[in-house]
Structures are given as structure tokens and as C-alpha cells.
Amino acid sequence: MTVAVVAAGVGLAKPAEAALCSALGAQPIVYIENGDTQEPLVKKLGAQLIKSATPVRLVYKNRRTCDLALDMYTPNLMMTDAIPIKYIPSPAEDPTWTPLSVSPSCDADAGGVTINLGIGATFLSSCTNLPATPPPGLAIANGPVQSYGFIVPGASSQIAITAQEGYLAYGFPQATGMAPPWVDQALRYSRGPTASTALTCAAAMGLKGSQLKGTVPTGNTSTEVLNFVATSGNPEPTIGLMGTEVYDGARNLVKLLAFKGFGQRYAYFPDFSATSFDKKNVRDGHYLPWAPTPYITRIDAGTGKATDANVQRVIDLVFGARTDADVNGLDQVIAAGLVPECAMGVQRAFDGGDLSLFAPPEPCNCYFDAKAPQSTTKCSKCVDDSTCGAGKCRRGFCEVR
Amino acid sequence: MGARKPIVVLAVLASMSAIGFVACDDGSNAVKEPNPTIDSGGPPPVVDGGGPLPGMDGGGPTLPDGAPSDCYLNPKTHLEIINACTDAVKITKNPTLPLLAADGGLPPLP
Numbered sequence: 001m002t003v004a005v006v007a008a009g010v011g012l013a014k015p016a017e018a019a020l021c022s023a024l025g026a027q028p029i030v031y032i033e034n035g036d037t038q039e040p041l042v043k044k045l046g047a048q049l050i051k052s053a054t055p056v057r058l059v060y061k062n063r064r065t066c067d068l069a070l071d072m073y074t075p076n077l078m079m080t081d082a083i084p085i086k087y088i089p090s091p092a093e094d095p096t097w098t099p100l101s102v103s104p105s106c107d108a109d110a111g112g113v114t115i116n117l118g119i120g121a122t123f124l125s126s127c128t129n130l131p132a133t134p135p136p137g138l139a140i141a142n143g144p145v146q147s148y149g150f151i152v153p154g155a156s157s158q159i160a161i162t163a164q165e166g167y168l169a170y171g172f173p174q175a176t177g178m179a180p181p182w183v184d185q186a187l188r189y190s191r192g193p194t195a196s197t198a199l200t201c202a203a204a205m206g207l208k209g210s211q212l213k214g215t216v217p218t219g220n221t222s223t224e225v226l227n228f229v230a231t232s233g234n235p236e237p238t239i240g241l242m243g244t245e246v247y248d249g250a251r252n253l254v255k256l257l258a259f260k261g262f263g264q265r266y267a268y269f270p271d272f273s274a275t276s277f278d279k280k281n282v283r284d285g286h287y288l289p290w291a292p293t294p295y296i297t298r299i300d301a302g303t304g305k306a307t308d309a310n311v312q313r314v315i316d317l318v319f320g321a322r323t324d325a326d327v328n329g330l331d332q333v334i335a336a337g338l339v340p341e342c343a344m345g346v347q348r349a350f351d352g353g354d355l356s357l358f359a360p361p362e363p364c365n366c367y368f369d370a371k372a373p374q375s376t377t378k379c380s381k382c383v384d385d386s387t388c389g390a391g392k393c394r395r396g397f398c399e400v401r
Numbered sequence: 402m403g404a405r406k407p408i409v410v411l412a413v414l415a416s417m418s419a420i421g422f423v424a425c426d427d428g429s430n431a432v433k434e435p436n437p438t439i440d441s442g443g444p445p446p447v448v449d450g451g452g453p454l455p456g457m458d459g460g461g462p463t464l465p466d467g468a469p470s471d472c473y474l475n476p477k478t479h480l481e482i483i484n485a486c487t488d489a490v491k492i493t494k495n496p497t498l499p500l501l502a503a504d505g506g507l508p509p510l511p
Contacts, residue, residue: 171510
């Protein structure tokens with residue numbers, strides 16, 4: 001991979017000593033390694049779980065998808081190192097903390113702690129550092145869909161990019177791709193080849209993650225890419241790769257380009273328009289850079305469930321298989337800008353793979369539309385099937401089936 | 402998706418580009434990319450050349466009255482799904498990219 005590496009004020013030195021995560025309180029802990037695009041969901045879900053009548057604390061580390069998967073496969077322990085371990089504080093510990101706040105840090109026990117759950121953000125088949133099949137006892141389930149895209153500074157005049165432009169801009173060094181205005185490699189911000197953002201965006205452009213040419217910030221994080229793009233003094237040639245839920249929280253700082261895939265007639269935003277949040281075009285197949293988020297955990301061979309009941313609770317909440325009186329995982333998934341499988345109308349088998357139609361067993365399109373930020377649903381509310389005609393009452397709305 | 406597949410798709414599209422069409426979408430949600438100094442200056446790539454989209458059986462999409470269309474009302478295949486009729490905002494962008502092959506295919510990476 002040919003990259004330039006630049007610093008963005010993100011230090012890599014070991015942080016100052018913090019409290020041990022295991023000594024924070026009496027709540028059981030689920031230790032998670034997650035892609036940084038999944039941090040908003042971890043924080044939103046964690047905020048509800050720590051306040052639950054049966055509280056669970058989420059302790060997490062942002063990690064590139066292929067790296068966290070390797071940690072789960074090996075398995076490696078979560079250690080105190082240059083990447084901070086963060087935790088969701090209880091109201092007693094920090095009554096002002098919200099999911100929009102920076103999470104406090106804690107230290108792993110001496111020698112490290114077992115990682116209970118890995119949350120990636122793209123197909124693990126894109127990871128060249130993993131064996132073809134996971135080791136025995138480890139299960140991978142595809143969770144909510146994560147979309148990605150190309151961000152530019154707010155002052156840029158660009159509103160769309162084609163797959164061919166992306167291939168030439170990110171696949172060729174400097175200006176040799178001749179895909180204006182993106183002809184300055186130093187201003188084409190990317191992520192390392194183990195990051196889901198790089199892998200899924202590359203696949204949408206006909207590239208491999210290792211073939212991306214651009215500038216990877218020192219810390220290789222979404223936050224750095226966002227900061228570099230947002231503050232660029234040369235807006236027109238500046239572009240970066242970004243998870244759309246990170247973008248959704250930074251729409252006042254940057255713009256997301258509509259994307260036109262290979263064989264596509266028009267370019268589309270992930271949402272109905274540049275200002276909506278409904279992920280309509282991800283859900284129906286018009287917007288192509290997306291992948292499911294794999295949930296990796298150890299399971300009991302007999303039950304097929306996670307060996308840790310609290311991990312299974314987290315998975316069930318996120319997948320919509322369970323709703324607690326005081327924790328609604330599906331709502332947090334939608335609020336975080338992800339698309340639950342039950343709201344998807346298309347599927348694919350690998351990064352950049354062709355789409356095919358998908359009919360979820362228990363669709364939640366109406367519920368998704370009702371819950372997505374600034375979105376509304378035209379579906380009728382219901383309490384049972386009797387008012388839904390040929391449809392089915394699901395989660396309080398009449399779905400078509 | 403590897404680089405080879407788009408080349409095949411573009412070749413198919415090129416073979417269909419001479420056929421006229423009537424768009425099913427009136428363009429009310431189509432936004433023309435406003436950047437003439439960058440994106441104009443040559444004929445658009447064949448893939449966006451204005452012809453109807455091919456069906457997998459060799460025929461293009463049609464309206465209920467049989468008229469040709471630029472989108473698919475009842476998509477089933479990948480190409481049909483990504484070009485299905487929609488009321489979402491759509492952007493027209495047909496950049497001139499000198500490194501593309503005459504048939505619109507991608508050049509090998511350096």
C-alpha cells in the first residue's frame with residue numbers, strides 16, 4: 001500500500017494510568033473490540049444498559065475490523081496500550097455523560113482481559129490476515145448494515161463521484177489517474193487496509209484495500225479523516241473515506257458525495273436526499289458502498305448461544321431478537337445510523353458483490369421509517385393483525401407481510 | 402467487485418447505446434452535476450451515454466405500455482436493482498476520464 005502518513009494531533013503514546021476497568025463497579029462487564037464506526041452504537045446501547053434494572057457495563061476499544069477479528073480468532077487479550085480502553089460510566093460515576101460525550105478511559109488488568117465480543121464493520125472475507133474459516137467455538141453473525149461514503153469539505157463544489165472516478169483517484173498515485181478535482185494524493189484521505197471503511201469503499205471502486213493510494217492519518221481513525229477533510233484549506237481536491245453514521249453526526253462539518261456505481265445510470269446518496277437520514281437507497285440497493293457488521297463471539301456448542309449470557313443479551317438487543325423494558329437495542333441501532341437486517345430489501349455475499357433481493361423474515365420497514373431521525377412512516381399503527389388487512393402487525397405498525 | 406466485471410458490463414452497455422429511449426422518470430428528482438469546467442469537455446462515457454439500460458435477456462426495461470424506460474419497475478437482477486425506478490434524488494454525472502478505455506473499461510493499475 002502506497003500511503004503518506006500524517007499526524008492529526010492524535011498521540012500514540014500510552015495514556016496516563018487510569019482506574020482498572022474491572023474495579024469500576026459491581027456491574028458485570030462486556031469487553032468489546034469494535035470498529036470505530038460502531039462506537040456510536042456501543043455508546044448509545046451502553047448508556048441504556050448501564051442504567052438498566054439489570055445493568056451491564058460496556059467496556060470497549062476502537063479497533064480496525066480485521067485487527068479485532070484476528071484478536072478474536074487468535075485469541076488475543078485486550079491490553080492497555082496506545083489505543084485507549086473506554087467505558088460507559090454509570091449515572092453515579094458521571095451524571096452529565098451522554099452518548100455524545102467522550103467516554104472515559106480505564107486500564108485492563110495486568111496481563112490483559114478476555115475480549116468477549118468483536119464488532120466488525122465489513123465482510124471478514126475482505127480481511128487477508130484471517131483464515132478462511134473461524135476457529136472452532138467462535139461464531140460470526142451478520143448484524144446491522146453499515147454504509148460508507150466519500151466526504152468532501154463543505155466548501156467543495158462537488159456533489160457526486162462515480163466508481164470510475166474513485167478507481168482512478170484512489171488507485172493511481174498523485175495526479176496520474178487524471179480524475180479531477182481529486183488529483184492531489186496528499187488530500188485524498190484514506191484508512192489502512194485492515195479498516196472496514198477502506199475495504200468496503202475500495203470494493204465499491206473496483207479496488208482492494210491494499211491498492212488504495214492516499215493519505216492515512218497517523219492514528220488511522222475516522223476522527224482524523226473527518227478533521228483533515230473538514231479543515232482543509234484546499235477544498236476542491238480534498239476527499240476522504242468515511243462511515244456514514246460518523247458523517248451523520250458531522251453533517252455541519254463536511255458533505256457526503258452521491259455515489260454512482262459500475263453499471264449504474266445515476267448517482268445516489270445513501271438517504272433519499274442529501275438532507276434526510278432514512279438510508280432509503282442503502283435499503284433498496286441504489287447506494288452501493290455498504291456491508292453488514294459481523295458480531296464475533298465464543299459460543300456454546302450445545303446451545304449455539306454466546307458462552308457469556310451478557311454478550312448474548314447485547315447481541316439479541318442489537319439484532320432485535322429481544323427488547324427489555326428499559327433497553328431497546330433496535331432503536332439504538334437506528335438512531336446510530338445503521339440499518340437493521342429487518343429493514344433491508346437487498347443483500348450481498350461479499351464486499352462489492354452483486355446485490356440480490358432480500359425479504360427479511362420479520363420486516364421492520366415501517367418501524368425503521370418511524371424511528372429514523374427526521375423520518376416519518378406512511379404505515380398504519382396497529383396493535384394486532386386485525387387492522388392490517390393482508391399485512392402483518394409488527395412492532396406497532398402494519399407491515400406488508 | 403473486481404475491475405474485470407465492470408468492463409464486461411460497460412461492453413454490454415456500449416452495444417445498446419445507439420437505441421433511443423423515453424425515460425420513465427420525468428427527471429424531477431434528477432440533479433445535474435453543476436461543474437462544467439471539470440466534468441464537461443467531451444462526450445460522456447458510454448456507460449452513461451443515454452441509451453436504455455439492458456435487461457439480462459438483452460432487452461431494456463419498459464413501461465407498462467411497452468415504451469422503453471431508463472429504470473426498472475420490477476427489478477430482479479443486480480443491474481436492475483441498482484437502476485430500479487425510484488423517487489429518491491438522483492444525480493447525473495458523466496465525467497470525461499482520459500484513462501478509460503474506448504469501451505469505458507478501467508485501465509490497469511500502475
